[in-house]
Amino acid sequence: MPDSKILAATPDAVAEAAEALRDGRLVAFPTETVYGLGGDATCDRAVAAIFEAKGRPSFNPLIAHVASMEQAESLVELNPDAHRLAARFWPGPLTLVLPRRADSKVSLLASAGLDSIAVRMPDHPVALALIEAAGRPLAAPSANRSGAVSPTTAQHVAACLGERVSLILDGGPCRVGVESTVVDLSGDRPALLRPGGVEVETLEAVLGLVLPHAADSPDAPRSPGQLESHYAPSAPVRLNAQAVEAGWALLGFGPVAATLNLSPSGDLEEAAANLFAMLRAMDRPGLSGIAVSPIPEYGLGLAINDRLRRAAAPRGTS
Ligand code: TXA
Numbered sequence: 001m002p003d004s005k006i007l008a009a010t011p012d013a014v015a016e017a018a019e020a021l022r023d024g025r026l027v028a029f030p031t032e033t034v035y036g037l038g039g040d041a042t043c044d045r046a047v048a049a050i051f052e053a054k055g056r057p058s059f060n061p062l063i064a065h066v067a068s069m070e071q072a073e074s075l076v077e078l079n080p081d082a083h084r085l086a087a088r089f090w091p092g093p094l095t096l097v098l099p100r101r102a103d104s105k106v107s108l109l110a111s112a113g114l115d116s117i118a119v120r121m122p123d124h125p126v127a128l129a130l131i132e133a134a135g136r137p138l139a140a141p142s143a144n145r146s147g148a149v150s151p152t153t154a155q156h157v158a159a160c161l162g163e164r165v166s167l168i169l170d171g172g173p174c175r176v177g178v179e180s181t182v183v184d185l186s187g188d189r190p191a192l193l194r195p196g197g198v199e200v201e202t203l204e205a206v207l208g209l210v211l212p213h214a215a216d217s218p219d220a221p222r223s224p225g226q227l228e229s230h231y232a233p234s235a236p237v238r239l240n241a242q243a244v245e246a247g248w249a250l251l252g253f254g255p256v257a258a259t260l261n262l263s264p265s266g267d268l269e270e271a272a273a274n275l276f277a278m279l280r281a282m283d284r285p286g287l288s289g290i291a292v293s294p295i296p297e298y299g300l301g302l303a304i305n306d307r308l309r310r311a312a313a314p315r316g317t318s
């Protein structure tokens with residue numbers, strides 16, 4: 001079978017990728033958070049191909065990526081909170097779940113039949129140029145098989161998806177390294193669905209309220225994608241490690257002697273940017289497990305710990 005083609009993200013390559021997208025084919029592309037597996041969000045066939053390539057359950061909806069406020073406004077109803085957050089954080093690692101517009105062109109497969117749509121404007125010149133050249137919103141989950149570690153380089157995408165994606169635009173390593181923060185603004189009160197690249201504390205300051213985490217509050221809406229086991233390397237993962245048993249590797253944080261260190265100086269931004277690449281690099285055959293140093297539970301630490309808890313969760317059978 002033909003391997004996926006990795007192309008440096010030159011203007012010509014972006015034009016070729018946009019053509020493929022307009023044809024209903026899939027393209028992996030860089031964003032500031034992780035690489036996305038993109039398809040035309042308005043085309044059922046392209047969206048179905050994304051679910052197929054990822055092995056993703058079809059009840060887990062996709063984010064529609066846009067390049068302008070106008071494009072966002074054509075898909076969803078923006079309320080005052082949405083305008084405030086978009087003005088402050090877009091383009092950037094923030095996804096807003098908003099009521100679907102009656103005339104929205106986004107495929108119902110992409111939103112898993114919900115009456116809301118998740119929208120985000122990525123802060124990456126290649127992603128923005130691609131969406132603009134394609135002339136339509138792009139549905140794009142992280143470009144990995146469902147349940148696996150998210151890709152932060154073009155090489156990770158090729159290793160994970162292989163021939164399932166024909167074209168990968170290479171924009172180098174992703175700057176943020178963890179996925180976008182997902183906030184639900186479709187209900188009566190805003191709720192946090194996933195901690196991510198925008199710090200929750202900053203969002204709360206802009207909104208002027210404490211964001212309930214959907215996972216902690218029974219009445220808040222649940223994000224269908226927040227499955228327990230995810231981001232899982234093949235070796236078992238143990239959190240809050242103070243010591244390491246024989247045969248295990250230590251993923252460190254702060255001034256500790258470790259196999260690899262997310263940030264020797266204890267910088268959470270650096271740790272987020274290194275997280276997925278280091279989990280991959282440590283995941284070697286013969287390793288008994290990966291122990292991880294404690295990570296503080298604030299700022300980007302919330303997103304890092306969320307991903308690590310899923311990596312450490314008991315693995316399902318599916
Ligand atoms: O940083 C990111 O967000 C990356 C890059 C590629 O943009 N994308 C990404 O997509 O992480 P994905 O599909 O791996 O995660 C999307 C999350 C899932 O947890 C999904 O359940 C949730 O957003 N989601 C999407 N649409 C939703 C909706 N209408 N209501 C509630 N949750 C939704």
Ligand code: MG
Binds near residue numbers: 141142150
């Ligand atoms: Mg994902």
